[in-house]
Structure formats: C-alpha cells, structure tokens
Amino acid sequence: MQVQKYLQLTLAIIKPYVVKSPFVLQKIRDLIIDNNFKVVRSRRTIIAPKEAALFYAEHKDKFFYNRLTTFMCSGPSDIHILANYDAICKWRKLMGPTKVYHAQYSNPETIRGMFGLSDTRNATHGSDSVESAEKEIAIFFSEFDSRKWYENEEKYYNLGRLHFDPIAFVHTIDSSFKEINKKE
Numbered sequence: 001m002q003v004q005k006y007l008q009l010t011l012a013i014i015k016p017y018v019v020k021s022p023f024v025l026q027k028i029r030d031l032i033i034d035n036n037f038k039v040v041r042s043r044r045t046i047i048a049p050k051e052a053a054l055f056y057a058e059h060k061d062k063f064f065y066n067r068l069t070t071f072m073c074s075g076p077s078d079i080h081i082l083a084n085y086d087a088i089c090k091w092r093k094l095m096g097p098t099k100v101y102h103a104q105y106s107n108p109e110t111i112r113g114m115f116g117l118s119d120t121r122n123a124t125h126g127s128d129s130v131e132s133a134e135k136e137i138a139i140f141f142s143e144f145d146s147r148k149w150y151e152n153e154e155k156y157y158n159l160g161r162l163h164f165d166p167i168a169f170v171h172t173i174d175s176s177f178k179e180i181n182k183k184e
Contacts, residue, residue, distance in 0.1 A: 007158055008087040009146060012119065013125035016075035017117065019044065024115050025078070028124070029169060031080065031111060035094055038157045040081040040149065041141050042170040047072050055139050063122065068108040071120050078169070079140045083157050088133060091126040098122060 012032070018024050031041065033091055047055075052069040059065045084090050096103035096110025100122050103112035116122040127133035153173060156162065162171040 005085055005158075006150070007038070007083040007085060007154055008130070008133075008144050009134045009137065010082050010084075010087040010091050010127045010151070011125070011140065012080045012082050012091055014078040015123055015125070016071065016077050017096075017120065018115060018123050019076045019078055024123075028111055028115070029166075031094060031182060032080075033164070035090065037082040037087065037091070038162065039164075039170045040078045040153075040157065041144055042078065042079050042168060045140075046076050049073055051139055055136065068120055070074050071073050081137055081141060081144065081171055083154075088127055088129065092128065095124045128183070142163070 014025065014028060018028065049069065052061075052072045056065060056069055056072075058070065080089060094111060096107040096112040096116075098112070099119055100112055100116035103110055103116055103122075107113045111124050112122045127136050134146060137146065156173040157171065161174045163174055164171050
C-alpha cells in the first residue's frame with residue numbers, strides 16, 4: 001500500500017528591488033517553475049507599514065529593523081503561496097543563505113547568490129517552518145484558509161491537474177478535471 005504524500009505550503013516574497021528589474025524577476029519566476037513549485041496564490045502589492053511591522057515583529061529590537069521595514073515598504077513586492085513536497089526546505093535551499101556574501105561564496109547558483117545585493121536586499125524571503133508559513137500566509141493572504149485548501153484543492157495540485165497563467169503567475173485547477181471528479 002502506497003502512502004499518499006501531501007504538498008506543503010510556504011510563503012515566498014520577491015523583494016521590491018527585484019520586482020523593479022523585469023529580467024531578474026523573470027529568472028526567479030523561471031526557477032520557481034523549473035523546480036516544480038506550484039503557485040497557489042500570487043499578488044503584487046506595496047507592503048503596508050502595519051503589515052511589515054507584524055511580519056517582522058520578532059526583529060523589532062534589532063538594529064536592522066527600521067532599515068528592513070522601510071525597504072520592504074519601498075515599492076511593490078511579489079508575494080506567493082508556493083506548494084511542493086517539502087516546500088519550505090526546497091524553497092530555502094533554492095534561495096540560498098540569508099547573508100548574501102555567504103551565498104555568493106558558498107552557493108553562487110542560488111537566488112541570493114546570483115541576485116542578492118546585501119543582507120537586507122537579498123532578493124527573496126521564505127518561511128522557515130510550518131508554523132511560520134501559516135502565520136506569514138495569514139498576514140498577506142487573510143482570505144486564504146489552508147485547512148480548506150487541503151480539503152478542497154490540494155488533491156488537484158498534487159495530481160498536477162492545473163493550468164498555469166504566466167501573466168498572473170499562478171496555477172489554477174483545471175476546471176474540466178474538477179467537473180469529471182464531481183460526477184464520480
């Protein structure tokens with residue numbers, strides 16, 4: 001008997017200076033798709049100061065907090081919910097080390113190794129645990145209910161019964177497959 005594997009969700013943020021660079025943004029998008037991530041939700045937004053404060057609350061007393069929150073609110077960011085088997089670990093590995101100099105030296109093929117500029121401008125963010133992913137997704141996708149997603153949508157993402165919209169940068173469930181499944 002084969003045990004079913006479930007997809008894991010993680011939050012990914014493409015930071016403002018990358019969104020302003022269409023070629024770098026496209027390369028990162030290509031890496032996401034080429035590494036078999038499914039884009040469950042996607043939005044482009046300028047992060048509000050309240051969202052940034054909530055998102056980075058654990059860093060509030062650190063010396064870089066104001067620099068970080070100011071930067072994250074400085075222009076549009078692309079925010080995605082990604083799904084994959086072991087998505088958190090795979091996304092963090094694809095991003096590379098947080099410290100850009102370390103990424104460039106030890107992992108130059110990673111997103112941060114290729115496109116990071118500094119520790120604040122390190123191209124991307126990714127959740128570091130299931131608990132963080134749930135908390136972070138709730139900050140930027142308040143209408144998203146992961147429990148309902150697992151109940152109603154995960155199976156379609158898991159089976160690959162999807163369409164990909166490269167403009168919106170999101171996967172959607174193949175409605176014809178959904179209709180066939182309802183009849184069964």
